[in-house]
Each structure stands twice: as C-alpha cells, then as structure tokens.
Amino acid sequence: MVAAALRMNSPAVTFERVARHFGEVRAVDDVSFEIRDGEFFAMLGPSGSGKTTCLRLVAGFEQPDAGSIAIHGRPMRGVPPYERPVNTVFQDYALFPHMSVLDNVAYGLMVKGVAKGERIRRAEAMLEVVALGGYGGRRPAQLSGGQRQRVALARALVNEPEVLLLDEPLGALDLKLRQQMQVELKALQRKVGITFVYVTHDQDEALGMSDRVAVFNHGRIEQVGTPEEVYEHPVTAFVAGFVGAANLVDADLAARLTGRPEAFALRPERIEVEPANGADVLVEGTVTDRRYHGAATRLDVTLDGGQVLIVDRGNGAGGPLPAVGQRLRLGWSAAAMQPLPRGITA
C-alpha cells in the first residue's frame, strides 16, 4: 500500500541532469525532465537528437555517464534491464523467430516463473486485447507487419509494466496502417492506463497521440509541453521549425514588417491571403511557387525584399487558386506571431 501511494504521487520517470556520451558525441547532454504517471509522453526529434538514447537509458540498455534516473521515485543506477519495472516495444519488434506467438507473449511470465497454465491464460487474454485471439499458434514470420507490431505490444503489456517504452514502433508500417495503429495505440493506452513513453521523429504522430511532447535536438530538450503549447508557443526557432511548418522571421525583417525588431515564428496557415479586414500586419509579394495538397495549397510568396513566406491557403472555400507570378496581399493578426526571444538561429 505504501508502494501504491508512492506511485500515485511520484512521477513515472524522472531524469535529473542526465548525460550519456559516446566518445566525443554527446548523445544526451545534461537533460532533466519528468514523465507523469499515466500519461502518453512523446519524445520527438530528428535522428541523432538523443531521444532513443533517453529511452534506452530508461530501459537500462545504457547507463548514464552523469546524473540520475528514477522510476516512480526509485533510483535506477546499477539496476539491470531485467529488474526494471518497464518493458519495451522495439522498432524492429524483436519477436523471437523460433517461438510461437503465444510463447513470445508468455516469455516474460515464463522467465519470472509464472506457472504454465496461468501464463498461457494471461498471454491468450492479452492477445485478445490486441485483437489477435486465435493467432497464438503461429510463428512471427507468418504474420503481417501490423500483426507483429501488436504481438510486440502484447508481449510487453502482459508483464504489466509501470512504464511502456515504445521505440518508433510504427516506423516500419505503411501510412494507412500507421494511422490506424495510432488510433489503436491511443485507445489501448487509455484502456490499460499505463504510462507510455513514445519515441518518434514524426511530429504528426507526436502531436496527435500524446498528452505531452518533449522536443529533442542535439542531445538536449528544447521544450516540453502539451501538443498545443509546443505548436502554438514554441520557445525556440528549432521547435517552431521541427513541429509543423513555420516561417522564421529574423529581427531585421520583423522590424520592417511590424516596426519592432523582435524575431518571431509564423505558421503558414495563420497568414491570410487578400485579408478582408482586421489584419494587424499587411505585406505584399509575388507567388513564386504553388503546391497543391488537396485540403490546402501551399504558396511560396516572395516579398519585395527577397524573403520568402510560405502560406497555406485552405481549399475549403473554393475559388480560383493564386497563380505563379500573381501579386498577393498577405495579412495576419498580432496573435499569430510567436515571439522567439532567442532569435532564429538557435
């Protein structure tokens, strides 16, 4: 009961000034953050940004060179992977090829000494949860990519981990299946109520699935927040540019456009084409490129000073698309500008 009370109050995972170096490379560089109990937490960043290393540090496959990691308040220094209350879904699934699906799912229970009848019952129940009831007798090689993905999930979840670690689990799937699995994963997380830590380089995935997102760059965390916070109020130019598309406006251009030399980010969908009224900032430019995406059309508009703004014009209202070479008036509200106090070269 004491342990349970501790669990309720303490964060699921705590990083305190954690560093992990590989030779000269600072894969994780003085990182501190907390993952709350029960949340869907995404670690988002380009490859080599340190997000996967952070996940491996939680799993115990890597040891920090400095700092400390705790899971539900318990320090993890020196604790081997097989004694940590976490389980991992690997990017390549890492299903045991020589075992049946059922034996794969029951593996964690088997090595912990759970009686055979009990572990088969629990493994079968978990296969039902991931909608693979009746597939227990097959070999992993006989399953599709999406089915293997689910077996990997069941194999991890059957151990009832305190934290589930997912390393780009949808990376190997095609787009349609990926979107479907995103929905299923989110629903599964709500059902089991376990903390999910999800590593991805896909900002769309991170925004759509998670309660909070940590944006990684060069071994450091640039920002942690809800998807809305990270998208609407990026604290650095990197976050603005990596999470969604953004026009990064430097202080010089800002001074010309708004009269104030303060750098800001501007989302392409917040720029109005031929604004009817009420725009706080108005500029003019020439359409130099146009890419049609179905729901919206993205325009490159070159301003008279030579700078290019990307503009998303929604196609919902219909009407003729602006043509390349056409002069356009653009406008946006003061609220659309996301201030970047550290400039745009961070």
Added chain:
Amino acid sequence: MRSERAGLGLKLAAGLGLAFLHVPMLFILLYAFTTEDKSYQFPPPGLTLQWFAVAWGRQDIWNALWLSVRVAAVATALALVLGTLAAAALWRARFFGRDSITLLLVLPIALPGIVTGIALRSTFGLLEIPFSFWTIIVGHATFCVVVVYNNVIARFRRTSSSLIEASMDLGADGFQTFRYVVLPNIATALLAGGMLAFALSFDEVIVTTFTAGQQTTLPIWMLSELVRPRQRPVTNVVAVFVIAVTLVPILCAYWLTRGTESVAGAGK
C-alpha cells in the same frame, strides 16, 4: 549477348573436371571387392566380400577407429564451447585489437597443417609434454574451433541484436537469455559446425602425425597400411567406411544450414 546456356565445350570441361575429382573414389570402392591382394590390378580378376570380414576381425583397425572417434568427439566438444565463446566475444564487442584477434583465430585453418604440426611438436617438446590422447586433441582443436567459430559468427551476424535486449527487457537474466533465445537461434549453426569439425578431425593426418607419437588414429593406420603389400583391399574397405562416416555429417551440415536466413533473421 549470346544465350545464357553454356556451350558444349564448357559443359565437357565441367564434366571432365568433376570426373577427375570423383572417379578415383570409385576405384577405391571397386578395389574393396577385388580378389587380388598384392597390387591394384585393373580390371580386378574377381569380386569378393571377404575383405569386409577380414577388416571386421582385425583388432588394430578397431583400436584405431575407437581412438579416432574419441579424438573427434572430444575435439568437437571442445571446439563447440570455445568457438561459441569466441564468436560471442567478437560479435558485438568493439575493442582495440579486435580485428587482429579475429585474424589470429581463423589463421590455423589457413596455415598448412605441416606448419601447425611442427609448431605443436616443438612446443610439446620444449615443455616436455609427453604425447597422449590430449596432444592429438589440442592439435585437432586448432582447426575445429575455427570451423565452429565461423558457423556461429555467421549466424550471430544474421541475428538481430535487439532479440537479446528484448529478452533482458522481458525479465530474463544472462543465463536465461542464452538458454531460451541465443542457443535456439544458433542451434543449427552449432550442429553444422560440430559435424564439420568432427569430419575434419576424423580424417586428419598431417597435424596428427606430429602430435600422436606412437598412437594410431584411423587415417594414420591407413597411411601405414599402404606401404605394406599385404591384404591391401582391407585398406580400401576402411577407406570406404571413412568416406561414409565423413560424408554423412557434411551432407547433414549442408542441409541444416541451407536457407536458414529466414529463421535467424529479425522479426521484420
């Protein structure tokens, strides 16, 4: 380009090459049945099964066979353990001198047997180690370890390293991971490597000559028998037996490791 089919000349050359390799074997087989025991006369004056009975009754053959079997079995067992350990150590570890160690490990199979043999003989002499069953084993282990190592490391390279991490992640300690994940994945490689090692040891002559002292393994017995012009077909009977004993495991090893990529690969 011309057609993909080989021309007549090439087919003929290939046929002759194969015949050159294997027709002498047929003569070994044929002379196991000849009625004439002094010289290899062609064609044999008559055919008989009596040499099989003679061979069966000779205690020196049984002694040599028994020694060869024990040597091959122990050398193979030793090679399985050491070869697997070496492969496991050199698979994922990155350390200074790793490539040199890899080279040193596989060198014995590339070195002429006579060099290995002389080197071992002088080492045993310097250290005043008397020739024994175990000196033969050491000689044979030099190349048996390589065969096992090569098979196991090839399998390791095709095995996703995340399988081991997955096992540890699911709560298995090092021993359980080896028992339930590593061993089943390399089992056929071990079997194939072990069979090849057994076959190599079973018909080894050169290294054995330098490390056996007065002991006689089956191939050594055959070599010494050739210079004696008495009951020559008995040697052929034994030769046929050796061919059978070494061919069967090599064929099995071939069948076992054929098309195992999908078994050993990651679950991708």
